[in-house]
Amino acid sequence: MLAAMEFTEVVRRRRMVRAYDPTRPVPPEVRDRILGNALHAPSAGFSQGWGFLVLEAAGDRELFWSVTTEADEAEEADSWLSGMSAAPLLIVCFSHKDAYLDRYAEPDKGWADRAESHWPVPYWDIDTGMAALLMLQTAVDEELGACFFGVPPEHIPGLRTVFGVPDGFAPIGVVSIGYRMPDQKSPSLRRGRRGADEVVHHGRW
Amino acid sequence: MLAAMEFTEVVRRRRMVRAYDPTRPVPPEVRDRILGNALHAPSAGFSQGWGFLVLEAAGDRELFWSVTTEADEAEEADSWLSGMSAAPLLIVCFSHKDAYLDRYAEPDKGWADRAESHWPVPYWDIDTGMAALLMLQTAVDEELGACFFGVPPEHIPGLRTVFGVPDGFAPIGVVSIGYRMPDQKSPSLRRGRRGADEVVHHGRW
Numbered sequence: 001m002l003a004a005m006e007f008t009e010v011v012r013r014r015r016m017v018r019a020y021d022p023t024r025p026v027p028p029e030v031r032d033r034i035l036g037n038a039l040h041a042p043s044a045g046f047s048q049g050w051g052f053l054v055l056e057a058a059g060d061r062e063l064f065w066s067v068t069t070e071a072d073e074a075e076e077a078d079s080w081l082s083g084m085s086a087a088p089l090l091i092v093c094f095s096h097k098d099a100y101l102d103r104y105a106e107p108d109k110g111w112a113d114r115a116e117s118h119w120p121v122p123y124w125d126i127d128t129g130m131a132a133l134l135m136l137q138t139a140v141d142e143e144l145g146a147c148f149f150g151v152p153p154e155h156i157p158g159l160r161t162v163f164g165v166p167d168g169f170a171p172i173g174v175v176s177i178g179y180r181m182p183d184q185k186s187p188s189l190r191r192g193r194r195g196a197d198e199v200v201h202h203g204r205w
Numbered sequence: 206m207l208a209a210m211e212f213t214e215v216v217r218r219r220r221m222v223r224a225y226d227p228t229r230p231v232p233p234e235v236r237d238r239i240l241g242n243a244l245h246a247p248s249a250g251f252s253q254g255w256g257f258l259v260l261e262a263a264g265d266r267e268l269f270w271s272v273t274t275e276a277d278e279a280e281e282a283d284s285w286l287s288g289m290s291a292a293p294l295l296i297v298c299f300s301h302k303d304a305y306l307d308r309y310a311e312p313d314k315g316w317a318d319r320a321e322s323h324w325p326v327p328y329w330d331i332d333t334g335m336a337a338l339l340m341l342q343t344a345v346d347e348e349l350g351a352c353f354f355g356v357p358p359e360h361i362p363g364l365r366t367v368f369g370v371p372d373g374f375a376p377i378g379v380v381s382i383g384y385r386m387p388d389q390k391s392p393s394l395r396r397g398r399r400g401a402d403e404v405v406h407h408g409r410w
Binding site: 036120169196 | 216250323326327330332337342368369374375377378391400401407409
């Protein structure tokens with residue numbers, strides 16, 4: 001299968017999909033293309049301070065949902081969770097700050113003190129987010145649905161423990177991927193898109 | 206002009222371009238398309254907590270470079286700066302944390318205390334970074350060159366002052382855009398891309 005959607009179309013069609021066909025796994029070559037594109041995200045100093053945990057086996061995915069959602073949430077068959085947990089592929093995206101601090105301690109960058117105060121914003125999180133966007137886009141290109149969502153802080157230690165994630169790798173979010181089922185658009189979308197007149201400033205703010 | 210590059214090609218071709226033709230401005234409709242695609246970035250709760258400062262007039266761009274680079278750096282005609290300062294279009298990308306805290310204080314999200322501790326990572330920075338990636342990609346789609354770079358923390362107050370940026374908007378980086386001139390690839394690229402064998406973990410870390 002050769003995906004060949006125009007870039008413009010990918011941008012136009014991308015939206016968060018929150019329900020998946022549980023009977024159709026994502027083919028391995030599609031999964032690898034999604035991951036391969038993610039690894040083409042830009043990164044400060046080419047630090048590439050990221051790591052990706054790929055969960056496909058039913059037991060691994062169940063483990064993920066069991067440690068990242070409340071028990072009562074699961075019992076209530078929360079509609080978000082019932083749609084999302086059908087996703088046959090989950091990719092947990094981790095940022096690795098130390099890779100950036102190490103990279104910029106090298107002579108060509110010169111921040112040997114590894115101080116975080118050099119950094120105006122956490123590029124480790126931003127760059128890993130760009131990798132996540134590339135996954136979302138590649139899913140669209142493959143006519144799949146995908147969603148990006150965060151892991152609540154209180155569940156991160158459990159996630160770390162059960163999957164053996166080393167210290168220093170922080171989960172910035174999860175990309176769920178699968179064949180789409182009809183779902184409700186997020187009620188948040190009713191708020192409306194902020195237009196250029198609101199957020200774009202020419203010359204001066 | 207109708208850009209029609211395949212998504213895969215955009216991903217493959219995108220790289221940071223650090224030298225631009227100073228004689229060719231970016232056409233207004235292309236600039237608006239770049240900005241329009243940026244506004245299609247995903248955002249938590251559709252918060253869209255971002256703002257973009259567009260600098261095109263020579264005086265505005267000179268002002269930007271004068272407040273964000275060291276005087277001695279400029280005098281030395283630093284090769285990075287001489288290539289970059291030729292860019293006819295700069296878009297400074299700001300994240301707006303308060304828009305997220307406000308959005309999630311609404312009843313459907315329920316974090317009325319506006320506490321940052323609810324957030325595992327700064328999605329305001331991540332989402333604005335995704336908007337920046339959409340700009341970089343749209344530039345490729347338009348056969349333009351673009352680069353994403355940060356504003357050093359010590360220059361942020363000056364940037365804020367001269368362009369009248371309100372408190373609460375934090376610059377996560379700048380996208381420079383223009384017609385490409387031959388440039389040297391970043392020496393960082395010699396470090397090599399981290400492959401899937403290094404950063405992708407299946408089932409367990």
